[in-house]
Amino acid sequence: xxxxxxxxxxxxxxxxxxxxxxIDTNFHANGFYFPQDILTEAAAAYFPSRHYDPDxxxxxxxxxxxxxxxxxxxxxxxxDEILITASSSESYNLIFNNLCEPGDxxxxxxxxxxxxxxxxxxxxxxxxxxxxxxxxxxxxDASTVEAAVDARTRLCVLISPNxxxxxxxGRTEIEALLEVCRKHRLTLVCDEVFSAFIYENxxxxxxxxxxxxxxxxxxNGISKMYACPDLKxxxxxxxxxxxxxxxxxxxxxxxxxxxxxxxxxTQAMLPSLFERGDTFQRDMVQAIDRNRQLLxxxxxxxxxxxxxxxxxxxxxxFQLHGTRWDDDEDFAVDLVEKHACxxxxxxxYGIDVGVYGVVSFxxxxxxxxxxxxxLVAMVRSGR
Numbered sequence: 001x002x003x004x005x006x007x008x009x010x011x012x013x014x015x016x017x018x019x020x021x022x023i024d025t026n027f028h029a030n031g032f033y034f035p036q037d038i039l040t041e042a043a044a045a046y047f048p049s050r051h052y053d054p055d056x057x058x059x060x061x062x063x064x065x066x067x068x069x070x071x072x073x074x075x076x077x078x079x080d081e082i083l084i085t086a087s088s089s090e091s092y093n094l095i096f097n098n099l100c101e102p103g104d105x106x107x108x109x110x111x112x113x114x115x116x117x118x119x120x121x122x123x124x125x126x127x128x129x130x131x132x133x134x135x136x137x138x139x140x141d142a143s144t145v146e147a148a149v150d151a152r153t154r155l156c157v158l159i160s161p162n163x164x165x166x167x168x169x170g171r172t173e174i175e176a177l178l179e180v181c182r183k184h185r186l187t188l189v190c191d192e193v194f195s196a197f198i199y200e201n202x203x204x205x206x207x208x209x210x211x212x213x214x215x216x217x218x219x220n221g222i223s224k225m226y227a228c229p230d231l232k233x234x235x236x237x238x239x240x241x242x243x244x245x246x247x248x249x250x251x252x253x254x255x256x257x258x259x260x261x262x263x264x265x266t267q268a269m270l271p272s273l274f275e276r277g278d279t280f281q282r283d284m285v286q287a288i289d290r291n292r293q294l295l296x297x298x299x300x301x302x303x304x305x306x307x308x309x310x311x312x313x314x315x316x317x318f319q320l321h322g323t324r325w326d327d328d329e330d331f332a333v334d335l336v337e338k339h340a341c342x343x344x345x346x347x348x349y350g351i352d353v354g355v356y357g358v359v360s361f362x363x364x365x366x367x368x369x370x371x372x373x374x375l376v377a378m379v380r381s382g383r
Contacts, residue, residue, distance in 0.1 A: 006329055006345065009336040018340040020371035022359040025314060027227040030364045032284050034226050034277065042272035046265055056257035058084025058235070059267040065274045066235055075208050075218075077237055081245065083252050086232045086261035088193055089119065091219045095189060095236070096123040098255050099154055099248065106155040107148045107186075110350035111138070111317070113163050128153070129350065134319065137308055138165040142176035149180070155187050156180070158207065161194040164349050164358045165317055166310025168198065171205040178211045187215045187248070193234075194313040196225045196281055199289050202311055208239045215240035215248060224314075226273050227284060231266045288314060291361040291368055298372040304379045314362040317346065320355040324382050328355045338383070339374040 013019045024030065057063065063079035070077035085091045100106065102124035108116050110129040120127040130145040132138040145156055158177060160169040169177070181188045190207045198204050207216045221234030238249040295316055299307040304323050310316040325331040328345035335341050346356025357375075361368060 004329075006332050006336065009333045010342050013336050013340050013342070016340070019336070020341050020363075020367050020374065022341060022343045022363060022368070022371045022375070024363050025360045027224070027229065027362065030362050032227040032287075032362075034228050034273070035280055038272055038276045039269065042269035043265060045272075046268040052264060054260045054264070056083075056253045056260070058082065058262065059264065059270075062233075062267040062270040063235075065271040066237075069274055070208075070237065073206070075206060075237075075239075077208075077239070081238050081249065083236045083238070083249070083256050084262050084267060085221075085234045085236065085256065086263075088191065088219050088221055088223070088234045089115065090259075090261060091221075091234055091236050092116065092119050092189075093123065094252055094255050095155070095217060096120060096125050098251050099187060100125045104152045104154045105150070106157060107145055107153060108157050109140070109159055109162065111162075111164055111346070112159065112350055114348065114350075116157065125154075126152075130156075132162070132165060132167075134308065134317070134351070134354075134356075138162070138167045138317075140169050140173040140177060142173070142180050145177060146180045146184075149184050149186070153184065153186060155189055157189045157191065159191040161192075161197060161204070161312035162315075163194065163313055164315040164344075165308065166313045166315050167308070168202070168204055168312045171210065174205050174207050174210055178207060178214050181214045182211070187217060187240075190216055190218045192218055192220045193224050195220060197285055197288060197314060198312045199292060200311060204312070208237065212239075213241055215244050217248075222270070222273060226277050226281060228273070231269070233262050233266045233270060287365075288362060291363065291365055292316075294365065294369060295359070295361045295372065298369075298376060302376055302379055310361070314360050316359055316361060317351075318357050318359075319346075320357070320379065323355070323379060325355050328357065331355055332357065335375065335378055339378050341371050341374040341378075343375070 063082045066082050067077045067079045105126035105128050107128045107130055109132050117127045128148040130148055208218050216239050218237040223229040238245050296309055305318045305320050307318045332345040344358040
């Protein structure tokens with residue numbers, strides 16, 4: 001596979017040990033590990049009664065724990081409305097493959113994470129897009145969703161909190177989106193994998209609580225929620241009109257039964273994460289929020305850029321203006337080659353107007369601080 005200029009520059013710079021990766025989103029690499037004692041005890045409890053008895057929707061004890069979590073946040077979920085998968089990518093694949101026919105289309109947000117386009121194409125589904133407008137701080141405009149709908153549209157995807165914008169959709173935005181789904185009989189797929197990362201005491205509006213006449217498939221998992229990407233457990237919550245939810249849930253159950261990818265061990269451990277993980281999660285979110293505030297304090301005063309201040313998630317976007325760079329890949333390559341600092345240009349996420357950069361504030365704090373200093377130095381100096 002041919003590598004682009006930015007990747008070539010990154011590979012060259014990584015050899016000297018000075019490169020700071022400001023788009024690093026690896027929880028473990030940045031020091032966030034779920035407590036080992038809880039995981040060890042949960043795993044040890046599994047083995048004395050070890051018995052393989054797979055359920056195509058997932059182990060009842062695990063689904064009970066997930067349902068209890070949703071009930072605590074105001075969603076009256078039942079265990080039978082939940083299907084357990086090995087990853088959010090697998091959840092998307094099941095949904096795209098079973099709710100769409102080849103040649104159908106789905107509507108995705110832009111800016112957005114490129115993986116979803118690949119998953120759509122992998123399932124012979126056309127990706128279409130609605131725009132999160134940077135001039136409105138990436139606010140969701142439901143009219144751009146409706147403009148993309150035609151007779152073969154099956155799904156609309158909402159990612160809230162959003163990667164890469166660092167924003168969450170508000171209640172008014174979601175209600176307008178639900179109205180489009182209601183009008184055109186679309187299923188709404190709501191990706192909430194960053195739902196634990198909400199800052200400034202803002203409420204998280206959840207589509208599953210705002211409509212009972214629209215089919216809403218809510219995706220989440222423990223990869224981000226408990227910094228456990230290696231344990232490979234995610235889920236789909238299926239809620240909406242009873243007959244439709246039952247039919248779709250049954251179709252997804254049959255598809256899930258073909259693979260049963262999520263391990264019995266991880267499913268058996270899940271209740272312990274929910275029961276004993278609150279302190280870890282709170283401390284992790286507080287640490288990442290301090291990084292977010294560091295990012296804001298470093299970039300807000302810089303006249304040559306505009307930071308879209310993130311209120312959720314682990315990503316942020318900024319726009320350059322009044323500098324010599326008129327191409328965001330040129331800017332990103334210069335940053336790597338001259339200052340050994342790596343970020344993503346906006347075009348990788350579908351931002352095709354202006355000069356944008358995307359960073360993550362998950363980064364270990366001292367490295368984040370140094371990387372931001374290098375970024376600011378180059379922007380201010382213009383070289």
